[in-house]
Structure formats: C-alpha cells, structure tokens
Amino acid sequence: MVSTALLTDHYELTMLQAALSDGTGERACTFEVFGRRLPEGRRYGVVAGTGRVLDAVRDFTFDPELLGGLRGVLDERTLDWLAAYRFSGSIEGYAEGELWFPGSPILTVTGTFAEAVVLETVVLSILNHDCAVAAAASRMVQAAGGRPLIEMGSRRTHEHAAVAASRAAYLAGFTSTSNLQAGASYGIPTSGTSAHAFTLLHDTEADAFAAQVAALGVGTTLLVDTYDITAGIATAVEVAGTGLGAVRIDSGDLEVLAVQAREQLDSLGATSTRIVVSGDLDEYALAALRAAPVDGYGVGTSLVTGSGAPTAGLVYKLVEVEGRPVAKRSTSKVTQGGRKVAVRRHRPTGTATDEVLGVGAAPPREPNDRPLQVPLVVDGQRVDGLPDLPASRDHLRRALVTLPWDGLALSKGEPAIPTTVLGPQQEVVR
Secondary structure, three states, X not given: OOOHHHHOOHHHHHHHHHHHHHOHHHOEEEEEEEEOOOOOOOOOEEOOOHHHHXXXXXXXXXXXXXXXXXXXXXXXXHHHHHHOOOOOOEEEEEOOOOEEOOOOOOEEEEEEHHHHHOOHHHHHHHHHHHHHHHHHHHHHHHHHOXXXXXXXXXXXXXXXXXXXXXXXXXXXXXXEEOOHHHHHHHOXXXXXXXXXXXXXXXXXHHHHHHHHHHHHOOOOEEEOOOOOHHHHHHHHHHHHOOOOOEEEEOOOOHHHHHHHHHHHHHHOOOOOOEEEEEOOOOHHHHHHOOXXXXXXXEEOHHHHOHHHOOOOOEEEEEEEEOOEEOOOOOOOOOOOOOOEEEEEEEOOOOOEEEEEEEEOOOOOOOOOXXXXXXXXXXXXXXXXXXXXXXXXXXXXXXXXXXXXXXXXXXXXXXXXXXXXXXXXXXXEEO
C-alpha cells in the first residue's frame, strides 16, 4: 500500500501547523467540492473518480520516511499529529456516474479543520482528472451512436493517469481498453491490435499478417495502412481468408477510406470483416463518421486530455465552521456558504428540469424529486455496499436518458438544466 499523503500540498501543511498552534484545528468543519461552472460550452459534467478518492482517503497516512523529509519544515507537534493521522470524519457525495452542474456539491467532507484540510489536493487531483476524462468520454460515446470504443490513450499521458483515464472512460461507456494495468486493477475488458512497427519488422506485409494470424487466429484485427490501404486489405484477406475479424485504418480521410474499404472487403467476400478506425479522433470526428461503414473506434489523445478540457475545474471550499455558514467574497470567486443538500427535479415523464440546492436543509420536496447525495464514509469508515464500477457505468447511462433532448448536443451551449440555490429562508439565490 502506497500512502497517498505524498500528494499533500505544502500550503495545506502550513495551514495545519498554524491551526494546531492556535487551537482552531479542532473546530468542526464542512468542505464541499463543486465547480463554479462547466468547461466552456459543455452542457453537463460527469462524476468520476469517487471510488479512487475513497481509496486515497483510506490510504492517507504519513510514514516515518515521509515525516523525516518534513522535519525542519514543520514543528514537532505537527509532525506527531501527522504520524497519528487517520481520517475519522464523514464524507457524502453524488454517486459515481451521476451528472453534475454548476454549484453541485459533488463531495462533502465533514470533520475537524485539521483532518479535512489536508485532503484538499488528493481529492481535487483525482476528481478534476477523472471527471474531465469521463465527461469527454461520455460525449464520445454519444457521438459514436452505439458503436464500440476502445480506449487507447496510455502513450499520451502520465503512466498512472493512463490507468485512471481507462477507468473513467469505461465508466462513461467505452467498451474496452488497451491498458493492461487498468484491466487487472478494475476488471475492464482489454483489447488491441498491432502497430506499424510489427509490419515494418517483417520482410513483407504478407509475412507480418501471416505471423499475426498464426499467433492470434483469424479473428484478429490487421493494421492495413502501413503502406497502401487497398493493397493491404487485399493482402489481409488473402492471408487470413474471408473470416478475418477486422481491419484497422489509422490515417487519412477516414470517412472516405472506410467506404472504400467496405466495398473492397465485400467484393472479396469478407462481408463479416469489421472496420476499426483510429488516429486523432475526438467527439466531433466520431459524429462526422456516424454515416460511414465503421464498426468500431480507437480513441487516445483527445480522451486522456479531456478533449480540450483537461480539468473539470472543481474546487474544495470551506462552507461551514461549527454549524455557522462561511463564504468567500473575492471578486469572481464568490462562494455560497452553508452545507448544501441537493435534489434533481424532474417532469412526470422523467426529464430533468432543475438542480435544486438547499442551504442547511433539504429543499421542499416536490413530486419526482431525486435526492443526489449518498453517504460514502461515516466516522472514518467506508460505507459497505457502495456501487462497483459496472453499477456506476449503468448509473450514468440511466442519468443521461433524463437530460432534455438538447442536453446531449455537442455544440456549445448552456448547462442542460439550471441550478437553483434555496437559502435558509427559501429565498432563491442565483
């Protein structure tokens, strides 16, 4: 087990030492994770990474080696406090796979100031990354129109981020990943083909294809664009026969090439051979390919970088001290004080209409309201029976169905549903 305390930021420890020194570190506090706005033009966000956050909180300890490196930076009192650190507070939040909108209290952390403030960086580093990837992946899944998507972005991001991105993409509806660590860690189906290097290794393209088929069977996917696509397809069918599983095209005008490849495969009798395309695809490219005879996609760079929104823009803010609401008033960074209770309002048909946040108490209940927050950690102990990754994947699929018809549009627009904050006297705060 590796301690996630290594992710603590220096300024958190500075606050910790000062708060322990003047006694305020033991005050009961509530922090909330939320986004002031969605990434530019996005209509919804996706909650992802919650399970990883809970693992990180469980593993958040300061071992002697780590504390040794802090000696001389922090005083002995603070070092002793960190040596005994175990989170003993409570956490509630939106279920993993839930949708979020501006102001949504995605995660609420309650405990002493000292034990909650040191979690800020680890919580935000996970949620900002995973929510960004999941939102991009969800848009790609919608654009793909039911065709399978393979996550292939490991070579375009940090080695640990690659595993997390695979998890977030699978939650959002991707079919499989090429990352074997993600498969081993999270049970995600793995898949992949070969690279151009394998073809270049052999004296001829036919030799490369024959070697791959001999090792993996005719159901494999052959990469046919190393030299000439038309010749590559002809060679692939000649070597593997008409039962070849699939061909992959990784470059060029994919829409035109897919049409030509389908016609050629059919003319050769390989009518069941699938066409998989890859190469700098994003949700807009996927949407443009919906009319093309493509059977599956491989997506890499745009996915692991959030397709233009590499962070979800979430913040971790103190909203309550010993039951008293507190709020930031800085220009452009105003926060709403007080612990929020969130519900999503729906029409009788099931279409979501509003995100309603009650400050300090649940909003007045209306028919078809759905409470959004669930207990995750109580008195330092993770709640039993929380949904696993496949269940969270199903949760997101169901949540997306509730959006208004234009909520899934790829074009820039306002959030799919508005957020309303009801203050202590039920006044509307926008």
